[in-house]
Amino acid sequence: MSITATSSLDSSASIAAAAAPGSNGVSSAASEQRFLKLLVTQLKNQDPLNPLQNAELTSQLAQMSTVTGIEKLNTALQALVSQSGAGQVLQAASLIGRSVLVPGSELVGGNGPVPFAVELPSSAGSVKVTVSDAAGNTVRSYAIGAMPQGLHDVAWDGKNDAGQTVASGAYQFHVLAMNGAASVGAAGLVYSQVASVTQGSSGVSLDLASGQSIALSGVRKIL
Numbered sequence: 001m002s003i004t005a006t007s008s009l010d011s012s013a014s015i016a017a018a019a020a021p022g023s024n025g026v027s028s029a030a031s032e033q034r035f036l037k038l039l040v041t042q043l044k045n046q047d048p049l050n051p052l053q054n055a056e057l058t059s060q061l062a063q064m065s066t067v068t069g070i071e072k073l074n075t076a077l078q079a080l081v082s083q084s085g086a087g088q089v090l091q092a093a094s095l096i097g098r099s100v101l102v103p104g105s106e107l108v109g110g111n112g113p114v115p116f117a118v119e120l121p122s123s124a125g126s127v128k129v130t131v132s133d134a135a136g137n138t139v140r141s142y143a144i145g146a147m148p149q150g151l152h153d154v155a156w157d158g159k160n161d162a163g164q165t166v167a168s169g170a171y172q173f174h175v176l177a178m179n180g181a182a183s184v185g186a187a188g189l190v191y192s193q194v195a196s197v198t199q200g201s202s203g204v205s206l207d208l209a210s211g212q213s214i215a216l217s218g219v220r221k222i223l
Contacts, residue, residue, distance in 0.1 A: 099192065100194055104189060105188045109131075118186055120177055121149065127144040129175055175188050
């Protein structure tokens with residue numbers, strides 16, 4: 001009678017990996033059954049001169065337990081992520097119809113004063129706003145003065161440098177902030193109404209009445 005011997009050292013490292021959940025698309029329960037079959041087969045065909053040691057058996061059982069535990073942890077995390085995404089959608093849906101402050105530089109003139117905001121990463125000794133029309137022509141340039149670091153609400157009165165109310169339409173503004181001879185990286189922000197909410201692969205985004213789409217995390221202020 002011939003006996004086929006299997007080296008415990010060669011096979012012990014591969015049994016848990018071969019029976020790991022998700023391997024070849026099998027389920028966790030099927031993987032555990034396959035693991036036990038492989039282990040029993042190894043025990044039956046082990047080398048009599050080099051039998052499987054208790055430490056090796058314990059190591060294989062621990063490997064299988066660890067892999068199964070990781071699979072359960074991943075499943076739990078995926079469920080938490082899904083719940084978090086659903087919560088974000090509900091939170092974002094409550095913003096529909098409300099005005100939010102988001103990064104941007106477009107203003108709608110012709111209807112009186114237009115509010116917007118300036119955000120400064122550090123204090124500035126002088127801040128200047130320039131408003132231009134669709135053709136790039138400057139219609140209004142005015143100084144705001146010194147500003148500390150942070151977010152600041154400001155406004156354009158909707159008039160040109162001659163004091164006349166501009167025609168209705170889209171305008172662009174640019175902020176120049178200086179601290180002495182050094183430029184301060186000022187960011188412009190505008191108010192826009194939330195029209196709808198979209199959930200995509202990258203998360204929840206807000207579709208604004210201005211046509212802009214922005215991530216929920218990009219909202220700086222809610223009115």
